[in-house]
Amino acid sequence: MSISDVLFLTILSIFLAQSECHNILAVCNIPSKSLHLAAVSMVEILAEKGHNVTLVTAYECNEKQKNFTHVFLKDTAEVNEKRFANYFDFDLNPYQILYIFEQLGIENSRTTFEDRAFKKLLNSQQKFDLLIVDTLYSASLLYLSEYYNIPVILYTSLDSGYATNPYVGNPAPPSYVPHVMKYYSSEMSFFQRLDNALISLVGELLLNLYALPGHDEVVKSFFPEAPDINEYSHKASVLLMNSDVAITEATPKTPGMVYIGGFHIKENKPLPEDIKHIMDNAKDGVILFSLGSNIKSSQMPRSRVQEILQVFSKLKQVVIWKWEEEDLPGKPTNVVVKKWLPQNEILAHKNIKLFITHGGQHSILETVFYGVPCVSLSVFMDQASNSFRAVNLGFAEWIRYEEFTPEKFENAIRKTLTDPRYTEMAKKRSKIMRDKPITPRETIAFWVDYVVNHKGANHLKVAALKLSWYQYLLLDVVAFIVIFLFLLVCFIRSVIKYMLSSFCKKKLKEKNH
Structure with missing residues (x-):
């Protein structure tokens, strides 16, 4: 065999190895529009790499892409509309949130297994090579790895925490690792450590004595032959975390825990012409106000809306507000409302001065990626702890929704706009986030191939499991x-x-x- 033949075969083998595609099942049954959109972004990345991806979510999906099949859990969506109506009505302490959402997770999982579209998928005899699943309040979905006899990759929309650590054996000493429901730094006082240890203990007890048995009962009610949930709940060796070292403090991570924060961000997309015109001609700059995909500004009490408009009327900047209704009566001339906004593209514009956000994980990642300071108006769940860290890192001001006053809101906005340190810290964090050997999108593609090629990559598991x-x-x-x-x-x-x-x-x- 000549040297040219050897070279040809080598190049051919490399090409074939790189073009290998897998059949992937991705499931995200959580009733969160932002998590659905993130799941769509992830499967788009994998489909672009040539993989055949089937995505299961409780929201409709209009994406038309080669290698991408969407299974819409319509029955689950209809039930969830009643369970999650208005997030401004949530007035719960952290312990109540832990219990209620574990309870809702069990109910939502049962609804998913009962869903006609989901049953049709399971009965289709379709074969898969890999399962990707978000286990937040959905531990029963891990049974799919047993059902199809395939390896599994876990995904979380947050950093590592109480909802993921148990599945990969990751240590999280409450002495310096704050619980996601508490807005503490890693340097806690005695009473903060006591409080953090208590909620961590309650979370562990809820998971092991209530949530996992509840999900096990759900699975066995549909699949009587299913093994105990403890036999497959530790099957994953890799956890993809939608977080980044730029927005969090350093905490322990097992070898298979991988940061992919910002994978949903697509740069250099053009703005719609109407919004571009507004932003290009805003001589004093633009403020973006959005409470994310799940929380609707239009559901706020009208008195609170008027207080916010009163503050905006005093500003010289143009305020673009994600408002889910056709119009906003009484809005000042410097306020523009839109039902939907291209948040990434707005944050990338040179005239953006400030982002007023709810402090959701995706929004914090986006504002850091583009180096834009923010004012956070947290409403529920992890938004308070996200906002607390943003304040600690120096690029944000934070007001809890229940503690809102027009004076606090105006002071936070003016302080962030006028003090250059907020912008400086936002740009510093942006540099940290962007400084990577490969992009988050490439990281996802790599680990999917890695887990499939190494039959689950069990060598990454820690003995703690x-x-x-x-x-x-x-x-x-x-x-x-x-x-x-x-x-x-x-x-x-x-x-x-x-x-x-x-x-x-x-x-x-x-x-x-």
């Missing part, structure tokens, strides 16, 4: 040491007692003689 809870906490070792020391003390005490008794008897005997 094989330990029971008391072994992991070394309670058996502690018990052994305590019992050993107790027996040793008893033995020494007995020996001393015996020696003293013998000595006394000897002395008594000598005295009698």
Whole structure:
């Protein structure tokens, strides 16, 4: 064989290896529009790489792309419309949120397995090579890896936390790793550590004593032959995290935990002409106001809307507000409302000065990526902890929705607009986020191939997954040491007692003689 033949075969083998495609099933049944949009972005990336991807979500999808099939859980969507009506009505403490959302997760999973479209997919005899699943309140979906006998990759819209750590054996000492429901830094006071430890313990108990048994019951009600959930809940070796070191503090990560924060961001997309005209001609700059995909500004009480408009009327900047109704009565001339906004493209524009956000993970990632300072108006769930970290990192001001006053809101806006340190820190964080050897989109494609090619990549799993809870906490070792020391003390005490008794008897005997 000539050298040219060898070279040709080598190039051909490389090409074939790179063009290998897989059949991938991605499931995100969580009733969150932002998570649905992120899931769509992920499967688009994989479809572009040549993989055949089937995406299952509870929202309609109009994407038309080669290699991409969408399964719409219409029945699940209809039920969720009643469960999640208005996020401004949520007035719950962190412990209530943990319980209620675990409960809703079990109910939502049951609805998913009952969904006609989902049943049709399961009965179709379609074959897959890989499962990608978001396990947030959806642990029962992990059974699909058993059903299809395929490896699984976990995805989370957050950083590592109580909803993902147990599945990959990741340590999260509450002494310095804040719980997602608490807005603490890694340097906590004694009482903060006490509070953080308590909610972490409650979360673990809820997961192991309520959530996992509940999801196990759901699975077995549809698949009586299914093994116990503990036999497949630790099957994943890789967790893709929609987070980044630029927006969070350093915490422990197992080898298979991978940052992909910002994978949904597509640069250099043109703005719609109407919005472009507004932004190009805003001589004092533009402020973007959006509460994300799930929270609707139009559902706020009208009194609160008027307070916000009153603050906006005092500003010289143009305010573009994502408002879900046709019009906003009483809006000042510097306020423009749109039902839908191309958030990424607006944040990329040179005239953007400030982003007023709800503090959702995707919005924080986007504002950091483009180096735009923000004011966060957090409403529920992880938005408070996201906002707290943004303040700590120096590129944001933060107001909790329930503590809103027009004075606080105006002061936060003016402070962020006039103090150059906010913009400087936003750009510094942007530089950190962009400084990567490969893009988040390429990272996703790499790890999908890696897990499939290595049959699940079990070599990335930590041994903690094989330990029971008391072994992991070394309670058996502690018990052994305590019992050993107790027996040793008893033995020494007995020996001393015996020696003293013998000595006394000897002395008594000598005295009698």
